[in-house]
Amino acid sequence: MTNKYKIAGIGEILWDILPQGKVLGGAPGNFAYHAAMLGADGYIFSAVGNDGLGREIISRLSGYNIHLQIETLNYPTGVVDVTLNEAGIPQYEITEQVAWDFIPFSAQIAGLAKQMDAVCFGSLAQRSEISKASITKFVSLVPDSALKVFDINLRQHYYSKTLITESMQLANVLKINDEELRTIADMYELPGDDLLVCRQLAKEFNLKMVACTYGANGSLLCSLSESSFMETPQVAVKDTVGAGDAFSAALIVGILNGFPMKRCHEMAVQLSAYVCTQDGAMPKYDYKTIKTELHEK
Numbered sequence: 001m002t003n004k005y006k007i008a009g010i011g012e013i014l015w016d017i018l019p020q021g022k023v024l025g026g027a028p029g030n031f032a033y034h035a036a037m038l039g040a041d042g043y044i045f046s047a048v049g050n051d052g053l054g055r056e057i058i059s060r061l062s063g064y065n066i067h068l069q070i071e072t073l074n075y076p077t078g079v080v081d082v083t084l085n086e087a088g089i090p091q092y093e094i095t096e097q098v099a100w101d102f103i104p105f106s107a108q109i110a111g112l113a114k115q116m117d118a119v120c121f122g123s124l125a126q127r128s129e130i131s132k133a134s135i136t137k138f139v140s141l142v143p144d145s146a147l148k149v150f151d152i153n154l155r156q157h158y159y160s161k162t163l164i165t166e167s168m169q170l171a172n173v174l175k176i177n178d179e180e181l182r183t184i185a186d187m188y189e190l191p192g193d194d195l196l197v198c199r200q201l202a203k204e205f206n207l208k209m210v211a212c213t214y215g216a217n218g219s220l221l222c223s224l225s226e227s228s229f230m231e232t233p234q235v236a237v238k239d240t241v242g243a244g245d246a247f248s249a250a251l252i253v254g255i256l257n258g259f260p261m262k263r264c265h266e267m268a269v270q271l272s273a274y275v276c277t278q279d280g281a282m283p284k285y286d287y288k289t290i291k292t293e294l295h296e297k
Helices: 027-037 052-062 107-113 129-141 161-170 178-187 194-205 243-256 261-276
Strands: 006-010 014-018 021-025 041-049 066-073 078-084 090-094 118-122 147-151 173-177 209-213 219-222 227-230
Touching: 006 027, 006 129, 006 243, 021 027, 021 052, 027 041, 027 066, 027 118, 027 147, 027 243, 041 052, 041 107, 052 066, 066 107, 107 129, 118 129, 118 243, 129 161, 147 161, 147 243, 161 178, 161 194, 173 178, 173 194, 173 243, 178 194, 178 209, 194 209, 194 219, 209 243, 209 261, 219 261, 227 261, 243 261
Parallel strands: 006 041, 006 118, 014 078, 041 066, 118 147, 147 173, 173 209
Antiparallel strands: 014 021, 078 090, 209 219, 219 227
């Protein structure tokens, strides 16, 4: 890369309790982690509890090259019970009334928001009014020139049409998977195939790009003027937790560097496929081993 872009994830940070044990997760944290692994200046904005699980999160993340804006609160640290089906696809049971439901906002956070080149946020952490207000303020303060990624991340019952609409109005990039796209198409009564639905969303909400992932069946990027579909590489899947967040991070790093859509797409596909071969959402890796060329235009 030619610049040390400042890239933030704001929202949930938690432990995914997998069959083989607990692993660090939460979509915004995963996104910031992978952005940092790809050479960006990564920031995580969230909250943990004043407990052993919270201290372990801070300790673990302190070993990575990420800026931690993680408050310690008198609520339990978030956990998610994750079960995997035969294809390795995760199913989630998400604990409520945890620290990331109460992410505070401050003058310091406001100042940092104004410095960001990109931010990723989702719907899950907006299930509480306190975190929703903090996320909305943060994204609103990010410069207009920055990329504002809404990773829609529909989970259980923690979303509504009003919340989705408000979030897409804040964003200029939408990340969604195929099941979520069908839900949103029905919600907004959008006809047509996936490309047409994505373009209707881009037009309606003035989005620069929509990224739709299909798991093992490929992924689609589109703007109002171009599109790219790519097959998913065939890999030995351990689990798919965090693969979509890795996809988003690589995509955004590519866009910030001014790469063409196809190259951004290739980077995102390669990294997300690699993450599927690893345990958990935040594996350590050298980007060179996954055949990306992030530092060369």
